[in-house]
Amino acid sequence: MINRAIDRLKETRYLLVITGAGISAESGIPTFRGNDGLWQNYRAEELATPWAFKKDPEVVWKWYDWRRGIIGKAEPNNGHLAIKKLEEIIERFFLITQNVDGLHGRTGIKNMIEIHGNLWRVRCERDGKTSMLMDVPLKSIPPLCACGNILRPDVVWFGESMPTEETQKAYNVMSLCDTLMVVGTSGAVYPVASFPQTVKEKGGFVIEINLEPTPISSIADISLFGKSGDILPAIVEGITGQKMF
């Protein structure tokens, strides 16, 4: 199976990679599924919503502080590094990540959007300004914007619509790619959840990498089951003929 993926990637002209929480799991960052995604018995779906923030901004902010504490100690893993290498070796390349942890960016990858935002950035809903959290005075929880309004994490919460510009870009690259590789996502979050089907309908090829079957598996041309931190470097090594690590 992996050899078929390698052969396909060798002849790919435009590769689109989509990643989800699974790619960062080997960096020690919990996915939203399973008990390690729980915080003080709250499920992520109860906290990552505009309604939760409106009701109790302090508790939502503290949950983000907890997540930033884990992510701040994490490093990009072999899967993130292999994706960066794919950018270097494939003619045209784009990455759409659903992750908000910023780990892809730390590999130096260039052609990427973080479609669900980044939890190191904050936004004021009143004046629309965004800033990096480290540039904001942390005098209260949540901290305040210069305009006096409370700041929120600059991420897309459940029940919110995607940022228009990023969504447009995502649809554009999806329409251009001839191979789509979907890594470590349960395939439940739209709009990228619909991309495998659309890419197939326009004659493209879909490769999935996940620990276990997902709704994408029945659409994908190839599903590779295992850890992305093992499979992605093996793919890169198959393309280049050189050991990655």
Ligand code: NAD
């Ligand atoms: P998800 O939690 O719904 O699914 C994670 C998927 O990754 C599962 O299908 C699981 O089988 C797979 N997986 C776990 N470990 C893996 C590994 N080592 N190799 C390959 N696959 C592995 O995640 P999702 O589909 O991305 O959707 C959840 C939403 O939560 C996303 O929008 C994302 O923004 C957010 N989220 C982000 C982070 C992060 O930034 N690291 C973490 C948790 C959730």
